[in-house]
Structures are given as C-alpha cells and as structure tokens.
Amino acid sequence: MVFVSSRIVFGENAFTEKLVVEDREFEGFSIAVDVAPFLLIRSKEGCMLGCGFLDIEAADALNSCAVKVKGVKTFDDMMTAKVVEVSKAAKKKGINVGMTGKAALLRF
Template identity: 50%
Template sequence: MLIEQIRLDNGCALGLSFEMQKYPLLVIRAEKGFLMCGYLNINAAETLGDTAAKVKGVQSFEDMLKAQVVEVTRFARELGIEPGMTGKEALEKMF
C-alpha cells in the first residue's frame, strides 16, 4: 500500500493506493470527504452517509485529479460537487 500527501490549494489530502492484479485501487481523502476510483461503490458511500465523488479509468493520483467526476453522493452535492467537474475541483470543495 502506498500512502501519499497530496497538496491542493485548500488543504492537504491523503492519497491511498493499493495495488490489485491489473489496476490500483485509489482513494484520495480530504477533510470532509473523499474521491474514489471505479473499484469502489458510490451507492455504499451514499448509504453510509459519506461525502464522496467517483472518477473512472484512472491509474494514479494525478489521473484522479484530472479525471471528470462521474458520480457523487447527495452529501457531496450539498458541498457543490457535481458530475463533470474534475477530481481536483471536487476535492477542493471537501476542505
């Protein structure tokens, strides 16, 4: 497992990368929520009351920051996070 600090304009997030067989499982955790890769389930995050946004087709933290958000929980929407914004834009709203 790789743990990395990711410096953003509004704060410092924590990136977690776990190598799977073909692609990594990636999460970037900010103060109020997290950005997840396609391995994880947005419906589970919603049910658990998490603020989360999902990106797909990523293999690194940098990819996650550049990728477009494809799904969000209602808690993320309350922070102004919407599908179509970049992962970086979504994370900036989670501080």
C-alpha cells in the same frame, strides 16, 4: 499536479501519501489490485475522491461524502479525470458529475 509531501509504504502492494493540492492537504491511498490500483484521496473532513472501485451506493447508505472518477492509475490522473458519480452528501457541497476530480477535491 499533485505535490507529495511524504509517503509511507505498506509492503509491495500499498502506500499512502500526504498530498498537497493548491495549499490544501489530503491523504492518498493506493492499493495494487489486478490491472489497476485502487485509489482513494481523503480530506481531513472525511470526504473521499475514489476511482472506479468506489461504491457510491454504499456511501449514500452511510451518509458519506464520496465522489467517483474512472480510468485513472495515479493521483495526478484523478485531478484531471471527470467525475462520473457523486453521493448525496457530496452533491450538498456543490459537487456535480462532469467537473474534474481536482475541482471536486477543492469543494470538500
């Protein structure tokens, strides 16, 4: 489970939250899009855990650390969802397809 330490709302369709996962802080972003939200969790180092909207090919082109999970609607869902795609930079951190989103976050 994710602990939320603060929330900033941007209009009716977007917000950001400070998230704490096992004593590590992350920033979560949520933007309402069609039937599912665009979700992204970012580490202080710049690594990203994102939902199905995240483009791993673009992350690779930018040499960015990015990890994708699918079928999620909340930050808590992202913790238990299985990683489905990983950028080359994320692979160097030991993140692999099949691990949970939470396990990936803790390797950032």
